[in-house]
Amino acid sequence: MTDETVQPGDFAPPAPGTPPPPAATGTAVAAAGAIDATKRYGRGESEVIALDNVSVTFERSKFTAIMGPSGSGKSTLMHCLAGLDSLTSGSVFIGNTYLAKLNDKELTELRRKAVGFIFQAFNLIPTLTAEENIKLPLMLGGDSGDKAWFQEVVDTVGLGTRLKHRPSELSGGQQQRVAVARALNARPDIIFADEPTGNLDSRSGAEILDFMRRAVREYGQTIVMVTHDPGAASYADRVVFLADGRIRDEMLEPTAERVLDRIKQLGD
Ligand SMILES: Nc1ncnc2c1ncn2[C@@H]1O[C@H](COP(=O)(O)OP(=O)(O)OP(=O)(O)O)[C@@H](O)[C@H]1O
Ligand SMILES: [Mg+2]
Numbered sequence: 001m002t003d004e005t006v007q008p009g010d011f012a013p014p015a016p017g018t019p020p021p022p023a024a025t026g027t028a029v030a031a032a033g034a035i036d037a038t039k040r041y042g043r044g045e046s047e048v049i050a051l052d053n054v055s056v057t058f059e060r061s062k063f064t065a066i067m068g069p070s071g072s073g074k075s076t077l078m079h080c081l082a083g084l085d086s087l088t089s090g091s092v093f094i095g096n097t098y099l100a101k102l103n104d105k106e107l108t109e110l111r112r113k114a115v116g117f118i119f120q121a122f123n124l125i126p127t128l129t130a131e132e133n134i135k136l137p138l139m140l141g142g143d144s145g146d147k148a149w150f151q152e153v154v155d156t157v158g159l160g161t162r163l164k165h166r167p168s169e170l171s172g173g174q175q176q177r178v179a180v181a182r183a184l185n186a187r188p189d190i191i192f193a194d195e196p197t198g199n200l201d202s203r204s205g206a207e208i209l210d211f212m213r214r215a216v217r218e219y220g221q222t223i224v225m226v227t228h229d230p231g232a233a234s235y236a237d238r239v240v241f242l243a244d245g246r247i248r249d250e251m252l253e254p255t256a257e258r259v260l261d262r263i264k265q266l267g268d
Contacts, residue, residue: 030093031190031222032081033057037090039076039245050076052245053090058190061220063213065233065254067263068242074226075120077242078192081224082115083107095189112140116183118193120226122175124167130178131163137186150185156211157181158204172199180208184215193225197232209235230259241266 039051050073058064066074079085081092083099092099094114102110116137117123124133134154138145154160157177167175176199183191196212197205213235215221225236233239234256241249241262248266251258 030057031060031062032092032094032224034077034081034087034092035090037077037080037092038088039073039080039085040088049245051080051087054242054245054247056240056247058222058224059238060222061216062238063216063223063236064225065236065239066224066226066242067228067230067233067239067259068248072242073245074242075194076245078117078194078224078226082117082192083111084117112137114189116186116188116191118179118183118191118196120194120198122167122179124175124178124182126167129164129166130159130170130174133167133178134163134182134185137182137188145185149187153181153185153211157184157208173201173204176200177204177208180212184211184221187215187219187221190222190224193223195226195228197227197229202231205229205232230254230256230263233259 034051034054034056037051037054038049041048041050052073054073054077056077066077068074076085080087081094083092083094083102086100094110097110099107099110125136128136131154132139134150135145154163157180159174159177159181162170162174167178170178176196180193180196183193191212193212197208200208209232212221212223212225216223216237225232227233234254236254237252239251239254239259239262240247241251243266249262251262
């Protein structure tokens, strides 16, 4: 818990008549969130309710893990929060902007400036080298970035000798590290990471998680991360548990053991 207070303007409503996004539970400033978010895929008998009236906020400068069984809606929630997919009903916001209020151009701009995404599949550009992939989000904005930070990021993810290689010349784990470095290098307002360490051995995974946590604690980065691994979740400040498209529970200052216990309870 922090004792930060909400600053005037933090939740300035994006349009007259729209209530401002709420603060994170028991805390202060929200970096992003969803309000009564429902996402349905398909129709009739094939209908799937991927998100069922989800309301959740993610506090700024905090590291939040999202956990839940396969198919519980974790990726759908992250995609909708990042403006990569749209809701059937309800709303999502980044900072003080409701995404539904934006036209395509404004949404693209907000995503480029404010949001970093590490996908379950890494989404690297095959014709660019690792280094070019990492720098791409900043280059698109005409920014060459901070050299020292870039070096710290690539040293931490351990890509030093592979920077001139293309994704097809990298292992799955190395590609994943490029995707993590790309998100961290741009220092966006918020990073959504969908199993960023899922394909890594435990040591490389731990190094990246530790770096993500440092980016949050030392540089105020906001990170929301999906993981299946209680050990990975223990790096976060808070864990949100999803099941069947609904928020089932949450935990502050998680440890791997407590997370595992909670998962077992929720499975009953
Ligand atoms: N494009 C789509 N069309 C139809 N159904 C979809 C689509 N995308 C996701 N779903 C369904 O929505 C539900 C939630 O999927 P989602 O990908 O969010 O799960 P998840 O929690 O990320 O699972 P995993 O841990 O396996 O990645 C699942 O039942 C899935 O089959
Ligand atoms: Mg998923």
